[in-house]
Amino acid sequence: MSDYTVGIVGTGPHPDASDHDGYSMGYRHARSFQTTDGCQLGACTDIVADHADAFGNEFDLADEQVFTDLQEMLETANPDIVSICTPPSTHGDLVETCAHHDSVQAVHCEKPMAPTIGESRHLVDVCEIVDVQLTINLQNRCSDAAAEVKRVIDNGEIGDLERIELGRQDLLQTGLHHIDLANYVLDDEPVDWVLGQIDYPEENVWYTNMPAEVQSLGMWAYESGVHALCSTGAGADAVGSHINRFIGTDGEIEFRLGDQYRIRSNGEWETVHVGSDHAQNKAIATLLDSLENDEDPIISGERALGATEIVFGIWESARKRGRVSLPLEIEDNPLAALVESGALPPGE
Numbered sequence: 187m188s189d190y191t192v193g194i195v196g197t198g199p200h201p202d203a204s205d206h207d208g209y210s211m212g213y214r215h216a217r218s219f220q221t222t223d224g225c226q227l228g229a230c231t232d233i234v235a236d237h238a239d240a241f242g243n244e245f246d247l248a249d250e251q252v253f254t255d256l257q258e259m260l261e262t263a264n265p266d267i268v269s270i271c272t273p274p275s276t277h278g279d280l281v282e283t284c285a286h287h288d289s290v291q292a293v294h295c296e297k298p299m300a301p302t303i304g305e306s307r308h309l310v311d312v313c314e315i316v317d318v319q320l321t322i323n324l325q326n327r328c329s330d331a332a333a334e335v336k337r338v339i340d341n342g343e344i345g346d347l348e349r350i351e352l353g354r355q356d357l358l359q360t361g362l363h364h365i366d367l368a369n370y371v372l373d374d375e376p377v378d379w380v381l382g383q384i385d386y387p388e389e390n391v392w393y394t395n396m397p398a399e400v401q402s403l404g405m406w407a408y409e410s411g412v413h414a415l416c417s418t419g420a421g422a423d424a425v426g427s428h429i430n431r432f433i434g435t436d437g438e439i440e441f442r443l444g445d446q447y448r449i450r451s452n453g454e455w456e457t458v459h460v461g462s463d464h465a466q467n468k469a470i471a472t473l474l475d476s477l478e479n480d481e482d483p484i485i486s487g488e489r490a491l492g493a494t495e496i497v498f499g500i501w502e503s504a505r506k507r508g509r510v511s512l513p514l515e516i517e518d519n520p521l522a523a524l525v526e527s528g529a530l531p532p533g534e
Contacts, residue, residue: 191228192229195268195284198271199237203240216230231253232254233254260287275300277296281295285313285318295309296322297323306498319476319477319483320487321469321483324469325485326443328465336370350431351429352429353417353418354422354427355418357399361416364430369493374489379406379407380405380499382499383404388532396522400419401418401420402500403416406499406512428443502514
């Protein structure tokens with residue numbers, strides 16, 4: 187395998203100095219790159235100098251490998267792969283800048299993809315035009331346990347899959363992983379329609395500028411006829427908080443992420459231990475293997491767009507007060523538009 191040089195874009199604060207682990211994803215990415223054969227950490231950049239310096243110290247980067255300006259990092263370090271770990275509102279410009287640099291062969295980007303569905307599509311389009319591999323860090327579909335759950339379902343061990351149930355804190359930040367796993371199990375099958383409702387009784391903002399529903403209920407149908415039901419916030423326990431439930435004609439599977447799952451195929455529940463693989467490490471290995479072999483990665487931007495569109499579809503259904511067909515024809519963020527227009531003001 188080739189030896190790829192990696193640049194981390196957006197280190198965030200050191201995890202020990204952060205009150206939100208999601209703001210230090212650069213450290214997670216870097217550790218996974220360090221443990222994966224075929225690549226080396228060659229540079230980092232963050233607009234906050236103290237953050238970049240702390241990251242450099244943590245990963246033994248020389249002063250000349252630490253930057254506060256992205257363009258300078260690209261021109262000096264010439265990374266083959268860039269890993270973008272900044273807030274979603276910055277992804278569009280950063281992905282485009284990196285993808286257009288001559289040295290960059292692959293862009294790995296944190297989720298959510300972008301604040302709007304239009305910007306999310308743009309990430310995919312930009313990289314496709316310049317023939318740069320785009321992957322989104324929906325790492326859980328790379329785990330051995332997820333692959334085993336998919337294999338068991340494909341083998342018919344719970345009969346014909348009929349319904350998927352998901353429960354999580356919110357849709358776009360935490361629920362996206364579970365929606366993406368549903369898509370993974372169904373081979374990223376197209377979705378026919380989405381129906382949803384949301385509640386926003388109080389201000390709930392991620393990344394300083396992205397509203398997230400406080401509670402939601404969404405349903406969608408895949409082209410094969412399999413239905414999915416997702417409940418977030420106070421309603422997550424209705425389907426099982428932090429769970430993926432796959433219900434077939436002859437049994438069901440419960441998967442809470444991690445290295446095991448439960449299956450009921452003969453009237454009794456059985457817990458199956460798969461292994462202790464690290465999903466983040468597997469995601470990095472996946473993007474490297476795909477780049478080396480010129481293959482479509484299972485965490486590609488196009489696949490991530492499928493899960494992202496379901497989220498925006500639920501919000502659009504709430505805005506339209508009716509069912510919506512996919513692919514969506516909108517470009518904006520329906521939830522943000524409802525909040526900004528006063529149609530969904532907090533406290534009402």
